[in-house]
């Protein structure tokens with residue numbers, strides 16, 4: 001019988017004996033504290049209430065400590081084998097829907113939002129299999145405008161990323177980082193794209209500050225006419241605009257390659273219905289995307305994040321497509337890190353303990369935590385499918401045949417579920 005080689009490796013994190021030694025000393029400490037408490041029970045009226053209070057607090061701490069050990073006892077680490085995935089599947093890979101959420105234009109400026117969108121469109125993955133959805137809970141025409149600009153810039157940015165394996169794929173992060181290398185790489189092209197990006201950002205920021213979009217720009221896309229005087233962020237009809245129809249064949253970059261599908265969505269908002277914040281946006285995204293691309297795998301990110309690894313999707317698929325374990329994996333959480341931390345990082349906000357210990361520890365006891373961003377889900381899992389041992393996926397499902405429906409018809413259908 002031929003051996004099936006796993007698409008990912010699992011290993012125990014080193015240094016467990018040291019941690020266990022530490023845990024034993026803490027356990028001994030807790031037992032001594034409890035012994036001390038039990039050996040010195042004060043007489044009534046001599047501070048017994050305080051003694052009881054201390055005892056309860058110490059017992060509570062001891063219980064908490066015992067329970068949290070399960071998360072630190074033997075953390076796991078997983079490594080995908082991308083080369084094995086390539087050998088087994090080649091480019092016969094599944095479609096992926098990517099959701100980006102934004103809500104407040106003041107704290108999440110449109111120029112930053114589209115950098116995130118551009119970063120997730122530039123994955124090293126067949127472009128016709130990626131559909132990116134921006135959910136705008138601010139329901140702002142200025143965010144729509146920024147996304148429209150991004151859909152044009154994309155035609156230059158995507159080939160640039162693919163040709164030079166550019167990382168990070170967020171233009172904002174890339175151009176702020178790589179100034180030092182500009183002459184070593186591709187000076188002319190680098191400067192041209194950088195300039196283009198700077199000009200686009202300026203147009204977006206100017207519109208954002210003035211709150212106005214020039215009429216000649218509005219005339220270039222029908223989507224701008226979804227907005228009228230009555231619309232506010234809390235009161236509007238569902239808006240869905242397909243800015244790039246990747247599968248429709250009319251979406252080529254400036255080198256003739258297909259681009260990923262790009263969709264703007266502002267779900268319906270009415271003051272009498274609660275919108276349920278990001279969870280509400282995610283549910284609307286699941287429904288709207290089911291009408292447009294219906295990919296079996298969904299990834300989601302917050303709009304102020306960006307993806308820094310162009311092989312993220314392929315790595316994720318190593319887990320979902322693994323013959324032995326894949327059917328048991330419902331979602332995959334990537335670590336979330338911050339940029340621009342100070343060197344000393346005194347508040348521990350580089351998430352080292354979370355990423356290196358807690359996540360791996362939770363993984364070892366049956367499942368980690370969905371942190372709300374940087375996560376891949378199977379669509380079925382989000383739609384309520386229950387796990388069974390014989391679960392098998394037809395990964396071709398969801399790859400939509402070209403339909404006779406026009407973009408307009410698909411948008412209207414999507415709007416009817418965009419609530």
Ligand SMILES: O=c1ccn([C@@H]2O[C@H](COP(=O)(O)OP(=O)(O)O[C@H]3O[C@H](CO)[C@@H](O)[C@H](O)[C@H]3O)[C@@H](O)[C@H]2O)c(=O)[nH]1
Nearest residue numbers: 101102103104137276277278281301302303304371372373
């Ligand atoms: O009505 C809303 C409110 C928020 N969001 C979006 O939800 C995301 C998270 O909201 P935010 O207010 O930025 O929360 P943070 O505290 O910054 O984010 C923390 O909590 C989030 C869980 O909601 C995680 O996704 C993040 O990783 C984590 O950093 C952002 O993209 C928002 O645009 C909406 O789409 N609709």
Ligand SMILES: [Mn+2]
Nearest residue numbers: 302303304305
């Ligand atoms: Mn945030």
